[in-house]
Amino acid sequence: MMQLVRKIDEIKAAARGAAREGKSVGLVPTMGYLHEGHISLMKKARAENDFLAVSIFVNPTQFGPSEDLDSYPRDLERDLRLCEEAGVNIVFAPESSEMYPEGYSTYVTVEGGVTAGLCGKSRPIHFRGVATVVTKLFNIVRPERAYFGQKDAQQVAVIKKMVRDTNQDVQVIACPIVREADGLALSSRNTYLSPSERQDALTLSSSLFGAVGLISSGEKSAAAVRGYIESRFAGIESASIDYIEIVDPDTMEPLSLISNRALIAIAVKIGKTRLIDNIVAEV
Amino acid sequence: MMQLVRKIDEIKAAARGAAREGKSVGLVPTMGYLHEGHISLMKKARAENDFLAVSIFVNPTQFGPSEDLDSYPRDLERDLRLCEEAGVNIVFAPESSEMYPEGYSTYVTVEGGVTAGLCGKSRPIHFRGVATVVTKLFNIVRPERAYFGQKDAQQVAVIKKMVRDTNQDVQVIACPIVREADGLALSSRNTYLSPSERQDALTLSSSLFGAVGLISSGEKSAAAVRGYIESRFAGIESASIDYIEIVDPDTMEPLSLISNRALIAIAVKIGKTRLIDNIVAEV
Structure with a gap:
């Protein structure tokens, strides 16, 4: 009981x-x-x-x-x-x-x-x-x-x-992060999202997956990976980026060159709702 | 062992x-x-x-x-x-x-x-x-x-x-504070004191004892008690007062009127040595 x-x-x-x-x-x-x-x-x-x-x-x-x-x-x-x-x-x-x-x-x-x-x-x-x-x-x-x-x-x-x-x-x-079938990371704050905002919010996870793909295909520059993620949000009007960071997963110190393990962490406001997501890229 | x-x-x-x-x-x-x-x-x-x-x-x-x-x-x-x-x-x-x-x-x-x-x-x-x-x-x-x-x-x-x-x-x-026979509160820092400074340092405890006497004879004003302690240090050249405070013993909030229990706490530099002492007055 x-x-x-x-x-x-x-x-x-x-x-x-x-x-x-x-x-x-x-x-x-x-x-x-x-x-x-x-x-x-x-x-x-x-x-x-x-x-x-x-x-x-x-x-x-x-x-x-x-x-x-x-x-x-x-x-x-x-x-x-x-x-x-x-x-x-x-x-x-x-x-x-x-x-x-x-x-x-x-x-x-x-x-x-x-x-x-x-x-x-x-x-x-x-x-x-x-x-x-x-x-x-x-x-x-x-x-x-x-x-x-x-x-x-x-x-x-x-x-x-x-x-x-x-x-x-x-x-x-x-x-580990638990995600919806379409990739959205579960969060109590997802309940704030309108249907169209929820659609826009998918770019958080999909841009992270894309970034990992970019890294595994050889990209080592954190600036380039950041630029890629930024570009993925360029067309989304509801989105305003708080940060896109590539850091050491333990110390959270920024990395300029991606080697070993790197945490890619982002915070994006979709409408009024601030969402975060992240992924670890292993090189 | x-x-x-x-x-x-x-x-x-x-x-x-x-x-x-x-x-x-x-x-x-x-x-x-x-x-x-x-x-x-x-x-x-x-x-x-x-x-x-x-x-x-x-x-x-x-x-x-x-x-x-x-x-x-x-x-x-x-x-x-x-x-x-x-x-x-x-x-x-x-x-x-x-x-x-x-x-x-x-x-x-x-x-x-x-x-x-x-x-x-x-x-x-x-x-x-x-x-x-x-x-x-x-x-x-x-x-x-x-x-x-x-x-x-x-x-x-x-x-x-x-x-x-x-x-x-x-x-x-x-x-409780442990004191030497002459009143000096024990402190590892007493070892810094020269013989004449040690003599001067006795005014910390003796002024606190005097303050308690003043309070038990009816003085209720914190300012008056502070003034009394200050006056006790007036003639002592080695002494420079850091603070003389009369506060609530639990919250350390300053009291202007002494009632119930009051902590009288002082910090005084004797030469280069900063000493503290205190006493609780119960009214």
């Missing part, structure tokens, strides 16, 4: 109880409105852990003032059904005031290259919010393993760096 | 091993050059925990560029003897490069009133360094209880706030 709890003390007690019984604890942190990407995380976590916790929390500290915190889609009832089907043991769905009570003032910041570019540039406080809430969730649940989607590639790199830097005892596991 | 370890993995293994055996783990974080103040922390920690870890680490991230990181006194051999006598189970004395390897970039910041005044004003990055290293030590040792000296009253308030905000599972215990 899956449990739903709202309070930090409740999830702490449940997770500590499981650990005391010798169970391994897994955590899948989410902002809810679950899709197949989340389900894939839960399935892997279910297989690898005795006790599986999922958090559902639209974390206000990772949204900028002009971003979509208020309109971010929510459907707890459906989320709980999906969690139950995935064999989750406990769902932690706190109120904002439970996570950030009045007077809250402690933040975890990962400085340097890993947060400087990509989403860190256009969303300056985003990763501070991510690092802070993930630190809190790790302290609350004390998982042995935590699962994140590779779609947020920079987030994965930031969290891995934070865990290493602060000596947290948790294994951070990144799971 | 007391163990001395230098590596994070070693202290982690020892502390996790103790916890798995059902032992309670206590931690006394220090910068070494131990004095009776530290010993009092270790004695209390020894009595309250099954497994006692002491860290000895002069933490570079809490020193400003013009501060005394390089000259901070060190005597590991003597420290180890004192730890052994106090019944410590394990001493963790890492190199800087073990705690902050190349590329280290994650910091914990406690914002707001608790770090804004007092030492936070003249030492802007100090509490970021403290919060960061204490977070790391807590993640490494996972103590049930951690012990700090009330002499660093603001540090205690900052760490308590950080632990509460980030949901760390540790009880932060503050222990």
